[in-house]
Amino acid sequence: xxxxxxxxxxxxxxxxxxNPVFVQVLGLCPLLAVTNSAVNGLAxxxxxxxxxxxSSILVSLxxxxxPKQVRISCFIIIIATFxxxxxxxxxxxxxxxxxxxxxxxxxxxxxxxxxxRMEAFASRNTLRMSVADAFGMGAGFLFALVALGAVRxxxxxxxxxxxxxxxxxxxxxxxxxxxxxxxxxLGVMLLYFNWVEEKKxxxxxxxxxxxxxx
Amino acid sequence: MSEEKIEQDTxxxxxxxxxxxxxxxxxxxxxGIIIIAIYLVTFETIKENKARELRESVFRVLPxxxxxxxxxxxxxxLVVSYKEEKxxxxxxxxxxxxxxxxxxxxxxxxxxxxxxxxxxxxxxxADRKVIGMWILASRxxxxxxxxIYKDAAFVANFDDLAIDPPIVATKKGKSKxxxxxxxxxxTISSVAVAKIINKGNAYxxxxxxxxxxxxxxxxxxxxxxxxxxVDTQAP
Numbered sequence: 001x002x003x004x005x006x007x008x009x010x011x012x013x014x015x016x017x018x019n020p021v022f023v024q025v026l027g028l029c030p031l032l033a034v035t036n037s038a039v040n041g042l043a044x045x046x047x048x049x050x051x052x053x054x055s056s057i058l059v060s061l062x063x064x065x066x067p068k069q070v071r072i073s074c075f076i077i078i079i080a081t082f083x084x085x086x087x088x089x090x091x092x093x094x095x096x097x098x099x100x101x102x103x104x105x106x107x108x109x110x111x112x113x114x115x116x117r118m119e120a121f122a123s124r125n126t127l128r129m130s131v132a133d134a135f136g137m138g139a140g141f142l143f144a145l146v147a148l149g150a151v152r153x154x155x156x157x158x159x160x161x162x163x164x165x166x167x168x169x170x171x172x173x174x175x176x177x178x179x180x181x182x183x184x185x186l187g188v189m190l191l192y193f194n195w196v197e198e199k200k201x202x203x204x205x206x207x208x209x210x211x212x213x214x
Numbered sequence: 215m216s217e218e219k220i221e222q223d224t225x226x227x228x229x230x231x232x233x234x235x236x237x238x239x240x241x242x243x244x245x246g247i248i249i250i251a252i253y254l255v256t257f258e259t260i261k262e263n264k265a266r267e268l269r270e271s272v273f274r275v276l277p278x279x280x281x282x283x284x285x286x287x288x289x290x291x292l293v294v295s296y297k298e299e300k301x302x303x304x305x306x307x308x309x310x311x312x313x314x315x316x317x318x319x320x321x322x323x324x325x326x327x328x329x330x331x332x333x334x335x336x337x338x339x340a341d342r343k344v345i346g347m348w349i350l351a352s353r354x355x356x357x358x359x360x361x362i363y364k365d366a367a368f369v370a371n372f373d374d375l376a377i378d379p380p381i382v383a384t385k386k387g388k389s390k391x392x393x394x395x396x397x398x399x400x401t402i403s404s405v406a407v408a409k410i411i412n413k414g415n416a417y418x419x420x421x422x423x424x425x426x427x428x429x430x431x432x433x434x435x436x437x438x439x440x441x442x443x444v445d446t447q448a449p
Binding site for chain 1: 228229233234237238241242244245248249252253255256259260263267351353355357358399
């Protein structure tokens with residue numbers, strides 16, 4: 001039972017408490033580049049999720065066979081192989097999305113989130129925990145991508161997933177779909193996350209103090 | 215002697231260079247095998263996707279066409295081609311239900327704002343007009359430059375466009391038969407499309423046969439089985 005609880009904890013950690021984007025501030029390059037629309041964010045998030053999960057499983061299974069001197073090279077080889085599989089699979093099965101994401105699919109290899117999790121977690125933990133961690137981090141990244149993509153698409157184009165939201169008089173805030181808009185939106189979201197974290201810490205401290213008094 | 219022994223002890227805890235090289239070699243080998251496998255598995259599907267996209271694009275830029283065939287320039291003459299040849303520069307001819315020639319679909323590309331833009335446009339030699347345009351590939355800025363294919367009004371610019379003098383993109387509202395309206399906020403992308411079509415014309419128009427002497431439609435009876443054959447019927 002304790003083990004199961006731990007696995008769930010790992011998942012929630014990736015999704016919220018140590019969200020790779022809003023808390024760890026990792027993977028910003030693909031984040032800012034492909035979140036000009038919600039559907040692009042979704043596609044990139046799913047592709048990265050698949051690569052992260054596959055790589056975590058493989059690294060965790062092979063961790064006792066990879067000498068630590070060459071571990072980073074091996075991680076990169078594993079990640080790059082998965083990314084190539086995703087690239088060709090998308091080109092065959094979903095050519096429109098493949099066209100939209102373009103050069104950013106191969107760039108998943110450079111996503112420091114994935115390499116970071118291999119080094120920090122998958123190479124040092126059991127398969128079960130690594131899967132939970134990959135699910136959590138992948139879900140957290142996906143959530144960040146879709147959230148950012150949705151905000152930028154709504155304000156920058158007036159649509160969400162291609163569905164027009166406002167009437168013809170809506171003046172799109174064009175900067176939102178350009179790089180500065182990405183940075184600004186991310187900054188605002190980081191602000192919010194930090195504020196929530198501080199509030200939570202304050203409340204925890206208060207509760208602890210009250211407990212101490214009692 | 216004891217020093218040597220200590221060195222050897224610490225040495226035996228580290229994997230030998232052979233182990234390191236061997237691990238990387240095995241990893242590389244397995245990775246290579248997987249990549250080749252996925253390439254082979256998806257090869258046919260990707261090729262079909264590209265061919266289908268091309269077919270759809272040709273019929274999009276040649277409004278009345280229901281059949282098409284691929285043409286290659288061989289010794290100064292346009293001949294029908296069914297095989298895929300390396301480094302070929304094809305254009306496509308569209309025909310209507312009565313096998314009457316409708317126009318050429320000419321591919322061309324050039325630099326846009328972000329990256330290369332690939333264009334396919336329909337050309338009618340009888341009155342020297344562009345009769346349709348379709349963007350095959352572009353990496354223009356979403357929400358701005360990508361209007362060159364998302365904005366129906368911009369694409370409609372090319373439905374009846376004279377090519378003499380060369381096409382010009384204007385910001386102030388088009389008034390001449392060779393002018394198109396540039397997209398607000400995407401001037402560079404709009405101008406790029408005009409330049410790309412002009413470039414295609416500069417290359418091809420002089421090489422095309424006299425109006426009326428276009429290659430006739432050949433029913434592809436014996437050729438459909440060859441690999442890379444372009445499916446000539448409308449979807």
